[in-house]
Amino acid sequence: MANHEQDHGFCPVYEAINVLQEKWTLHIIRNLLDGPKGFNELSRAVGGCNPATLAQRVERLEQMGIISKTIHSTMPPRTSYALTESGQALHEVVGAIGRWGKQYLPQPVMG
Amino acid sequence: MANHEQDHGFCPVYEAINVLQEKWTLHIIRNLLDGPKGFNELSRAVGGCNPATLAQRVERLEQMGIISKTIHSTMPPRTSYALTESGQALHEVVGAIGRWGKQYLPQPVMG
DNA sequence: TCATATCACTTTGTATTGTAAAGTATTTGA
DNA sequence: TCAAATACTTTACAATACAAAGTGATATGA
Numbered sequence: 001m002a003n004h005e006q007d008h009g010f011c012p013v014y015e016a017i018n019v020l021q022e023k024w025t026l027h028i029i030r031n032l033l034d035g036p037k038g039f040n041e042l043s044r045a046v047g048g049c050n051p052a053t054l055a056q057r058v059e060r061l062e063q064m065g066i067i068s069k070t071i072h073s074t075m076p077p078r079t080s081y082a083l084t085e086s087g088q089a090l091h092e093v094v095g096a097i098g099r100w101g102k103q104y105l106p107q108p109v110m111g
Numbered sequence: 112m113a114n115h116e117q118d119h120g121f122c123p124v125y126e127a128i129n130v131l132q133e134k135w136t137l138h139i140i141r142n143l144l145d146g147p148k149g150f151n152e153l154s155r156a157v158g159g160c161n162p163a164t165l166a167q168r169v170e171r172l173e174q175m176g177i178i179s180k181t182i183h184s185t186m187p188p189r190t191s192y193a194l195t196e197s198g199q200a201l202h203e204v205v206g207a208i209g210r211w212g213k214q215y216l217p218q219p220v221m222g
Numbered sequence: 223t224c225a226t227a228t229c230a231c232t233t234t235g236t237a238t239t240g241t242a243a244a245g246t247a248t249t250t251g252a
Numbered sequence: 253t254c255a256a257a258t259a260c261t262t263t264a265c266a267a268t269a270c271a272a273a274g275t276g277a278t279a280t281g282a
């Protein structure tokens with residue numbers, strides 16, 4: 001069985017790519033690396049993701065144990081989204097992406 | 112200007128995430144890390160991506176200088192897709208994703 | 223007091239994207 | 253001669269993401 005498990009077996013690399021390739025997911029994680037955020041705060045930080053999509057993403061990421069949602073029982077109640085240990089570990093991935101981007105993406109010329 | 116350039120400026124991390132989050136892109140790159148492949152060969156390796164989408168992806172990645180397409184003028188003509196230096200450098204990203212997947216994605220229980 | 227703004231989303235209808243299935247044109251091997 | 257493989261393209265449809273507006277609670281400033 002060579003070549004990255006072409007069969008029906010479980011391949012963690014394949015699965016991980018499937019999780020991270022969903023639109024906005026990496027943006028969300030990247031912004032949460034700076035610290036926990038509320039829904040609108042996260043929305044502004046991510047920039048350009050509409051609330052319906054964002055709500056679906058954070059729900060999926062919560063189910064996967066990558067982020068945790070906390071509703072603070074203050075008045076008014078506030079939500080906050082934070083990375084779990086699994087989510088924090090994605091710092092390595094975001095870091096690698098950042099290094100690649102800085103080296104290989106064309107930097108626009110400044111006026 | 113704190114917080115990851117919320118403005119209209121160029122952020123290489125943001126741009127890099129946008130490139131890599133397109134569906135199948137990371138799967139394509141990952142499979143080409145094993146060596147150059149033809150269209151159908153790549154299609155089988157990636158698994159599940161339909162030819163229309165695959166054609167569009169490899170075209171975009173070629174435009175971005177991440178992969179290179181060579182048409183061998185043999186009879187019949189054969190195409191081969193290979194990673195450029197920029198594409199090879201994504202080995203770091205794929206590696207980081209793989210390590211994360213192995214550590215944090217649930218391994219299915221074997222029968 | 224009352225309009226305005228913020229919070230965290232949800233709803234609706236549309237646009238974009240990805241899909242399966244089939245087709246094109248060529249060539250090789252049985 | 254006929255099936256299979258090469259590299260895709262075309263078509264029609266389904267899934268996804270979109271903008272825009274709405275919800276209901278609370279808080280803030282004039």
